Amino acid sequence: MSVTDVHAHVLLPALHEEVCRRDPDGVAAAEAVDLVRNGATSQAVSGPMVAARIARLVDVRERLAVMDAQGVDRQWVSASPNHFYPWAGEQLAVWVAAEANRLVAEHVAQAPDRMTGLGLVPLQHPSRIRECLDDAMLGRGLAGVEISSYAGDVELSDSRLEPFWSRAEELGTVVFLHPFGCSLDERLDRFYLANTVGQPVENAVALSHLIFAGVLDRHPDLKIVAAHGGGYLPTSIGRSDHAWRVRPDAQGCAHEPSSYLRRIWFDTVVHDAAVLRQLVEVAGATQVVLGSDYPFDMGVDDPAGFVCGAGLTAETVQCILGGNADRLRGAVRTA
Helix, strand or coil: CCCEEEEEEECCHHHHHHHHHHCHHHHHHHHHHHHHHHCHHHHHHHHHHHHCCHHHHHCHHHHHHHHHHHCCCEEEEEECHHHCCCCCCHHHHHHHHHHHHHHHHHHHHCCCCCEEEEEECCCCCHHHHHHHHHHHHHHCCCCEEEECCEECCEECCCHHHHHHHHHHHHHCCEEEECCCCCCCHHHHCCCCHHHHCHHHHHHHHHHHHHHHCCHHHHCCCCEEEEHHHHCCCHHHHHHHHHHHHHCHHHCCCCCCHHHHHHHCEEECCCCCHHHHHHHHHHHCHHHEECCCCECCCCCCCCHHHHHHCCCCCHHHHHHHHHHHHHHHHHCCCCC
């Protein structure tokens, strides 16, 4: 059985350079927002951290060497989330998606037996997402796309996304949900709370929009993979179930919210063996996939070792290390 890491990133410097050239004011405004959200202290740490990992983010030889050391046979490679550019206007956003799809495809093509690519779509422009999805899947041969938890006024429950969900379901698209930033802004601007608290919050909010709005009822074959173990939602799902039972305004889905966790996939980037065991309990052994968040400092340096040492059954470990990802990837269609 091969070991598959579904949560690994690539940096696209040429793409970012062109975005800066095309819309320098937009980039400057976005950087100002990031400074507010993260705080100057965290930004001062994050810059050197990323700089020290540039080779791992762009050089396939470095990537393969790390994979070999980790005992990882295949990575699902997605763009670093700083390439979402959720503020970008329609023309720029569509170009970014197409260019990211091209660059990711070129990156994974350097070692196609070791890497699978995930592209991008312009979430903030729902009317253009389907064509960008087709470009990623059919034009570039990628296995799916990476999306954020929201973009501008577009939540994942937005009715304008229905054509996207339908097409993603039709193609067997892997939709990798990976937040970038948090709408709590300066409340999280110290102690790196923007990441340690903000990312789990965004995961929980985004998944709750999908569940409570009935998106998973209308599209039961969607293949949603949630980064960071789905954030706070799987470990607090009882509160969602209670709301669904007692509040008519929380009954947009057909079944208890907890039942939908068994139709979503969650990566193992939870940093706690007890949390991983609880995730397996609430979502099921078939719904958890190996992740590392390669190569960032909030990731896991030994993702397979973390799973093997979490006190799970041997059968569950095999499913998580590669079996579940193989099933997901095998369901992707090419026409």
